[in-house]
Amino acid sequence: MSTTATTMDRAAPRHVGGPRSFVERLRDGDEIAHVITLIFASVILLITSMLVYELWVNSHLSRAQFGWHFFWTQTWDPIFDHFGAAPFIYGTLVTSIVSLIIAVPLGLAAAVFLAELAPRNLSDSIAFLIDLLAAVPSVIYGLLGIFIVVPVMRTTIGPILINTIGNVPIVGKFFKGPNYGVGFLTASIVLAIMIVPFIISVSREVLLTVPREQREAALAMGATRWESTWKVVIPWARTGIMGSIFLALARALGETMAVTMVIGNDPKIRESLFAPGYTIAAVIANEFTEATGDLYLSALIELGLVLFLMTFILNGLARILIVATERGGGHP
């Protein structure tokens, strides 16, 4: 009971000469606060373990039938009861990673501008709008995708990319036609639009918490404004910025509605970013209501388990990365 110990330490000056009785602590509210917060904290643990338990138990049929093959089988056939998660895992990873590649530089640059360069009034009003964007329901982003991003991808951006990057030796194979307007890249762009507000909003807050003295010290040493931002402020805020990126990644991994509206919903693994694909969250949302066979349902639930696992692993990697960067000397 380390908490109780600290409570006693803190109370020590008032009660010199021995520990307080339970009644005394109760009167101060410490015990009650302790119990209540402990209960709430355990609820989180309980919900998480119940989630895993339910997914594990209900995916029993599918796990027994396909075993580890589930991870690399590329067929998804509800009629002949043959299920594999590979195209969905691939689609989920590709769209999440590409969306981060687009969103991170954009979001970070905007956050730096708002925190370091923009006048405070402008920064605050833009930040308000960004928070508003983060709260827009995903189906709205899906509509934006269908009506604006998809046609622009088909008629303008797609052909331009195919004719330019498409001819570059190694990277080119990711930018080959046919281009339908819907596909991995379109989904990634829509996802990037959705997650940029998270990166900007959180990173800006973190950058604003960097102590004034840090900047002043750098400037006093003769650094330019940019050098002080790049070499002092950003490294100081590194952990928080990482946090914002992983928050964005979590949203990208689990996004359902906006993705299914623009990705083409075709469970196949293809190199080209213009090809249609599918994600785990999208297939569960699409097929769960009409799934009748027991094995079919079980396979869909196992997909949920796989998504949970992916989130778990990626979050773990994020922790490791944060710890590693801290050792590398971020914080003073």
Place this chain on the structure above:
Amino acid sequence: MRKSLVVALLVLGLAATAGAQSGTVLLNAAGATFPYPIYSKWFDVYHTAHSDVQINYQSIGSGGGIRQLLAGTVDFGASDGPMTDDQLAQAKVKILHFPTVLGAVVLTYNVAGISGDLNFTQKAIAGIYLGTITKWNDPEIAKANPGVSLPSTDIVVVHRSDGSGTSYIFTDFLSKASADWKSKIGNGTSVNWPVGLGGKGNEGVTGLVKQTPGSIGYVELIYALSNNIPYGKVQNASGKFLKADLAGVTAAAAAAAKDMPDDFRVSITNAPGAAAYPISSFTWLLIPAQISDATKRDAIKGFLKWMLDDGQGYNESLSYAKLPKPVIDKEKKAIALVQ
């Protein structure tokens, strides 16, 4: 103070449920989304006329409807595809199928320079969806459309991505149109599509077809009618090219009614008869044959009778095709099986 409020709320809640139990019969049902507009209209009108019966219907999808019925959490279910023998074997009591309305699926497309209705042979539709016909000027399409100059562009196939009764009807038709489809793909609410893009819902498919040059997709007839979406003609079992309408769908049902099995589980895609539209289907209510609660049983039987007589009158205002008379007569006899 807070405690007394909770107690008061509890008492109120108990009183409310008690009142509901003594006054009206509350029936819970769940299932298909396709007939939801007509069902909610029926349940609403029926409740107005019979204030003692209230039917609460959740349109959670056919699969969900069947699952909930098997689990016994609803009084009856609804489905766009008939239950399979396996599913029926899982049920604790015998489940009866009652056809309620008819649905149909039409083909909509976006081909540059084509304004009139295109004719599609059954072989052409199966070929397009199997991926063996890839160009608009393929001979199989061209021979059914003499005088139309078809472009040599690629065909972009669009199908539903969400599990749906519409896909069930369409793949049921494809299974009859092509032996290859039947053996390789099969029919169901979701299948392993050999080619094409998936759109979510009728609106998703329509959106993709409208935006993508050279595309073809299938949508529910009612959706096409109410949104003025142009669609093509499909060759029926007797070789005629038909544009889908409510009369053609009822004709398909009438043709199938002659050898309607006693459990009403029948597919009417590709039905015989010159006037029968080939991509049509019944949608069913799933009623348990034994209902121990007498008031519920009477309420359900009363509703079924009403649905087959007065209820059918509301169909066409909502663009659903009416059941043909022989089917109605047969169903009326089957109501007696609910005990």
